[in-house]
Amino acid sequence: MRYILYRTLLLIATILMAFTLTFLMLKALPVDIVKNMVARSMAVTGAALGDPEAVQRMYDMYYELFGLKGSLLEQYLGFLRRFLTLDFGISILARPTTVREIISYRLPWTTTLLAFSIVIAWILGNIMGAIASLFEGSKMSKTLQAIAVTLYPIPYYVFAIVLTYLFAYIIPLFSLAPVRIPENIFSLEFLSAIFQAMTLPALSIIIPGALGWWFLSSRALALNILSEDYYYYGEIQGLPKRLLLRKYMLKNIMMPQITALSLNLGGIFGGALLTEMLFNYPGLGQLLYQAVNAGDYPLVLGIVSLSIIGVAVAAYILDLIYPLMDPRVRYG
Amino acid sequence: MSQDAALIINNIFGGYFVKYNGSKYVDAVNDVSLLIRRNEIFGIAGESGCGKSTLLKIIYGYLRPPLIVKQGSVILPLKDEKVSILSLSEEERRRKVWWKVISWIPQNSMNVLNPTMRIKDNFVEIMRAHMNIAKKEAMEMAIDYLHKTGLPKDVINAFPHQLSGGMRQRLVIALALITKPQIILADEPSTALDVVMQRGVLQLLANSQRTLRNTIVMVTHDLAIHAMLCDRVAIMYAGKIVEIATSKELFEDPLHPYTQMLLASLPRLGDKELRQGIRGSPPDLSAPPKGCRFHPRCTYMKEICKSEPPLLVEADKEHFVSCYLYSGV
Amino acid sequence: MTLQKALSKSLRIFGILKRVLKFSKKFRIGFILFLAILALGLASNFSPPYYSYLYYLPTGMQPKFESIDLIFGTTADGRSVFWVLTHAIMNSLIIAFVTAMIACHIGLVFGLIAGMKGGAVDKTVMFITDAFIAIPGLPLTIMLVMILKPIVNLIIIGIIISIISWPWSSRMIRAMALSIKEKDFITSAQLSGMSTLKIIFLEIFPHILGFHLTNIINTMLGAIGAEVGLAFLGLSILEIDTLGTMIYWIQRYGAMLRNMWWWVLPPVMTLIFLFIALYLISAGLQEYLNPRLRGGR
Ligand SMILES: Nc1ncnc2c1ncn2[C@@H]1O[C@H](COP(=O)(O)OP(=O)(O)OP(=O)(O)O)[C@@H](O)[C@H]1O
Ligand SMILES: [Mg+2]
Numbered sequence: 001m002r003y004i005l006y007r008t009l010l011l012i013a014t015i016l017m018a019f020t021l022t023f024l025m026l027k028a029l030p031v032d033i034v035k036n037m038v039a040r041s042m043a044v045t046g047a048a049l050g051d052p053e054a055v056q057r058m059y060d061m062y063y064e065l066f067g068l069k070g071s072l073l074e075q076y077l078g079f080l081r082r083f084l085t086l087d088f089g090i091s092i093l094a095r096p097t098t099v100r101e102i103i104s105y106r107l108p109w110t111t112t113l114l115a116f117s118i119v120i121a122w123i124l125g126n127i128m129g130a131i132a133s134l135f136e137g138s139k140m141s142k143t144l145q146a147i148a149v150t151l152y153p154i155p156y157y158v159f160a161i162v163l164t165y166l167f168a169y170i171i172p173l174f175s176l177a178p179v180r181i182p183e184n185i186f187s188l189e190f191l192s193a194i195f196q197a198m199t200l201p202a203l204s205i206i207i208p209g210a211l212g213w214w215f216l217s218s219r220a221l222a223l224n225i226l227s228e229d230y231y232y233y234g235e236i237q238g239l240p241k242r243l244l245l246r247k248y249m250l251k252n253i254m255m256p257q258i259t260a261l262s263l264n265l266g267g268i269f270g271g272a273l274l275t276e277m278l279f280n281y282p283g284l285g286q287l288l289y290q291a292v293n294a295g296d297y298p299l300v301l302g303i304v305s306l307s308i309i310g311v312a313v314a315a316y317i318l319d320l321i322y323p324l325m326d327p328r329v330r331y332g
Numbered sequence: 333m334s335q336d337a338a339l340i341i342n343n344i345f346g347g348y349f350v351k352y353n354g355s356k357y358v359d360a361v362n363d364v365s366l367l368i369r370r371n372e373i374f375g376i377a378g379e380s381g382c383g384k385s386t387l388l389k390i391i392y393g394y395l396r397p398p399l400i401v402k403q404g405s406v407i408l409p410l411k412d413e414k415v416s417i418l419s420l421s422e423e424e425r426r427r428k429v430w431w432k433v434i435s436w437i438p439q440n441s442m443n444v445l446n447p448t449m450r451i452k453d454n455f456v457e458i459m460r461a462h463m464n465i466a467k468k469e470a471m472e473m474a475i476d477y478l479h480k481t482g483l484p485k486d487v488i489n490a491f492p493h494q495l496s497g498g499m500r501q502r503l504v505i506a507l508a509l510i511t512k513p514q515i516i517l518a519d520e521p522s523t524a525l526d527v528v529m530q531r532g533v534l535q536l537l538a539n540s541q542r543t544l545r546n547t548i549v550m551v552t553h554d555l556a557i558h559a560m561l562c563d564r565v566a567i568m569y570a571g572k573i574v575e576i577a578t579s580k581e582l583f584e585d586p587l588h589p590y591t592q593m594l595l596a597s598l599p600r601l602g603d604k605e606l607r608q609g610i611r612g613s614p615p616d617l618s619a620p621p622k623g624c625r626f627h628p629r630c631t632y633m634k635e636i637c638k639s640e641p642p643l644l645v646e647a648d649k650e651h652f653v654s655c656y657l658y659s660g661v
Numbered sequence: 662m663t664l665q666k667a668l669s670k671s672l673r674i675f676g677i678l679k680r681v682l683k684f685s686k687k688f689r690i691g692f693i694l695f696l697a698i699l700a701l702g703l704a705s706n707f708s709p710p711y712y713s714y715l716y717y718l719p720t721g722m723q724p725k726f727e728s729i730d731l732i733f734g735t736t737a738d739g740r741s742v743f744w745v746l747t748h749a750i751m752n753s754l755i756i757a758f759v760t761a762m763i764a765c766h767i768g769l770v771f772g773l774i775a776g777m778k779g780g781a782v783d784k785t786v787m788f789i790t791d792a793f794i795a796i797p798g799l800p801l802t803i804m805l806v807m808i809l810k811p812i813v814n815l816i817i818i819g820i821i822i823s824i825i826s827w828p829w830s831s832r833m834i835r836a837m838a839l840s841i842k843e844k845d846f847i848t849s850a851q852l853s854g855m856s857t858l859k860i861i862f863l864e865i866f867p868h869i870l871g872f873h874l875t876n877i878i879n880t881m882l883g884a885i886g887a888e889v890g891l892a893f894l895g896l897s898i899l900e901i902d903t904l905g906t907m908i909y910w911i912q913r914y915g916a917m918l919r920n921m922w923w924w925v926l927p928p929v930m931t932l933i934f935l936f937i938a939l940y941l942i943s944a945g946l947q948e949y950l951n952p953r954l955r956g957g958r
Binding site: 009010011013014017018021022025026149150152153154155157158161162164165169263265266267269270271273274277278288289292293297300301303304307308311312315316 | 795936940
């Protein structure tokens with residue numbers, strides 16, 4: 001119980017901290033971004049030109065959105081509410097759609113891709129690392145190790161560039177143009193479009209994740225387990241190898257690796273988001289890129305708040321699941 | 333006489349080939365031959381680091397780098413064939429020997445259980461691996477067995493960390509007994525327990541031996557346990573067996589100077605002062621002394637002891653010793 | 662006097678470097694690779710004054726070995742890829758270094774305080790650290806850089822990346838401080854009436870130095886990656902050449918589509934080699950430090 005309470009407090013602190021930092025930056029900013037934005041917004045739409053009342057309304061709206069209206073406390077609380085509800089009004093880029101609407105349209109794409117590839121990478125990497133530890137010193141394991149050391153420190157998005165270059169230009173298997181998704185979600189074309197859109201981004205998250213990061217950490221853990229007394233006891237009992245791998249090795253690797261996943265989720269998520277963008281995948285990454293380049297502050301704030309809250313909550317859930325699986329740590 | 337042999341160990345040379353900062357060889361078992369009989373408790377005693385556990389590993393055929401066997405054989409006479417353990421492949425050992433014929437209670441047994449596995453799964457898996465029975469049946473047998481040995485039934489659902497050290501140790505012993513093997517290798521099965529617990533654990537072993545009439549090879553540095561439980565005892569020093577005798581004879585009339593020193597260091601009832609310790613320290617097995625390995629610490633050291641290792645000879649009936657005091661030159 | 666002693670103990674860092682160089686092959690390879698990249702970066706000092714002008718050279722030219730300007734060819738906007746690369750390396754390393762200096766020292770202070778004081782102080786500091794670790798780094802930096810865009814420069818980028826980097830160092834230093842606190846020499850120093858500050862500087866810090874160095878390397882690695890990430894979105898300082906902005910312009914000009922490999926490969930390969938070099942250095946250091954720690958010094 002105390003653990004749950006602590007972890008919940010931590011979650012709240014995380015979100016508040018990220019939020020407060022943003023708020024402080026907004027307040028401390030020497031340049032008035034609202035003025036910038038109103039100018040930009042008018043340039044995009046041309047709508048409010050010449051109508052001073054409309055201009056004033058726009059100013060008011062943005063001041064409110066960025067919490068620059070009323071007393072300091074009011075500003076803080078107002079901005080907090082918008083931060084938590086992602087309610088940043090209307091996007092400049094896609095007027096008159098609201099930020100919330102655009103995001104909710106793109107979100108499923110991102111969650112599907114990320115959840116799928118992060119989980120696959122995690123599982124693959126752990127299994128491969130554990131198996132490699134059993135063949136420590138063999139050529140195969142040395143090769144894998146060399147590949148892992150090369151991939152490990154490289155961010156997904158840098159690896160993605162290499163992959164783009166390889167697959168789209170040198171061996172043109174996949175097109176990098178935005179994929180057109182057919183309306184009918186039960187058609188074969190729909191599936192093939194999804195496949196087209198997802199393969200490269202998924203690969204560029206799975207390959208470095210599985211072969212680099214998770215492989216290395218799992219192998220290190222597995223090598224430790226090999227020298228544990230309980231593993232040696234399992235061996236002298238003459239238990240089948242598959243059982244040793246499953247119940248003695250993987251099960252004991254899994255626990256610390258869930259914690260590692262929770263700790264690194266933020267980093268993985270950020271990297272993966274950029275990867276999406278590189279491949280023109282119709283998710284949040286690409287949207288973020290467009291929003292940044294259009295100076296669409298409401299949309300950027302929306303995507304970023306969502307990412308922060310989403311990742312923090314996902315890590316929170318992982319941390320609560322962990323004790324359920326590890327018999328040694330019970331809520332206490 | 334070999335009719336009733338449970339295990340015949342011939343001239344084993346083995347040790348650790350360590351590659352770290354160059355390479356060295358730790359000569360942990362040197363020319364060891366033993367004949368262990370059916371239905372006896374055979375003790376092996378010696379200071380820490382003298383190679384007791386290594387000898388057990390070799391007997392069992394659990395050879396993992398850096399452990400290597402240079403020479404020698406371990407013969408296991410079964411009903412219809414004689415199995416030479418060291419010439420089998422590990423797969424064959426696993427299929428034919430391990431836990432079916434020989435089971436092992438490893439050293440430090442209170443900490444050898446997989447922390448993420450329930451006790452019942454330990455029983456079920458070992459029975460499925462060696463007894464060819466279904467999971468449900470295995471489960472019933474395990475519960476029944478625990479009941480018979482007087483262990484509380486609910487431990488079956490526990491994880492190791494929820495149990496006391498003594499309980500875990502008894503469960504590891506139970507795991508070694510459940511398949512009713514002919515031979516049990518027990519490496520310090522009661523060390524690190526308090527006296528009461530120790531009694532319980534040893535009783536469990538002794539009782540099962542009496543009912544199953546099988547063989548126990550009992551390794552411990554605690555001579556009191558040998559005196560209490562064992563039929564015969566071998567004394568090991570720096571990788572070599574220096575004396576073998578029935579435990580009665582060994583404790584009443586020890587021959588080897590090392591054995592005498594060991595016994596002299598034991599506390600006795602009514603002691604006024606501390607007993608004298610053993611002088612000197614055991615040799616480094618990566619560079620053991622030439623000749624008799626005990627000579628640097630021996631009060632009876634002669635010239636020949638420095639150059640030629642003495643042979644193990646039968647000085648008395650059933651009493652073997654490896655020392656020039658008894659073999660003459 | 663104390664300061665002098667503390668300084669001389671800090672100079673042990675060179676001793677550590679020398680010994681690790683001997684000890685670890687990984688470290689050696691990484692170190693040499695890093696020196697090579699650094700040398701390339703330092704070459705930026707010799708760049709001709711016209712290096713920063715656009716369209717000074719023919720556009721999109723393949724490498725020619727006739728002059729050093731053309732040795733890596735030219736960009737789509739008529740600049741020498743070679744000189745741009747040298748400046749990019751230098752600026753990326755500056756960002757990395759600024760970040761490492763800020764983040765690792767904040768981490769050092771917090772980690773030491775938490776580890777040494779223990780109790781409520783430790784709990785509070787660790788709570789803050791853990792809360793920070795759970796903030797996804799990239800989204801937060803994106804937001805901050807976006808807001809600060811009007812005034813952003815190399816140092817500010819470094820500061821922003823520090824905000825997401827320091828907790829990792831803090832965690833590591835705390836763990837080390839905890840394990841060292843148990844050791845005998847600390848207790849005897851405490852018994853002899855040394856002040857906490859003195860103990861930290863004279864007794865603890867020298868033992869943590871190696872780990873601090875590892876943190877610095879790891880943070881640099883992270884910072885270089887983070888800058889590239891920001892640049893992908895156009896959120897780095899686009900007027901300045903960094904490895905990140907180089908890639909941004911490559912994307913912008915569709916250099917890959919036009920198969921201008923001589924423009925694509927240098928920054929991408931440099932990045933990959935730089936990542937590997939720093940990782941090997943850090944891995945080598947850790948290998949060197951860990952067994953000694955286990956052996957209880
Ligand atoms: N894995 C290993 N690698 C290298 N040397 C080893 C290894 N295991 C044991 N040794 C060495 O072999 C020698 C014999 O060890 P062994 O474990 O057989 O002793 P022991 O008699 O069982 O001692 P203890 O009473 O402490 O269990 C010792 O010198 C030990 O240091
Ligand atoms: Mg032993």
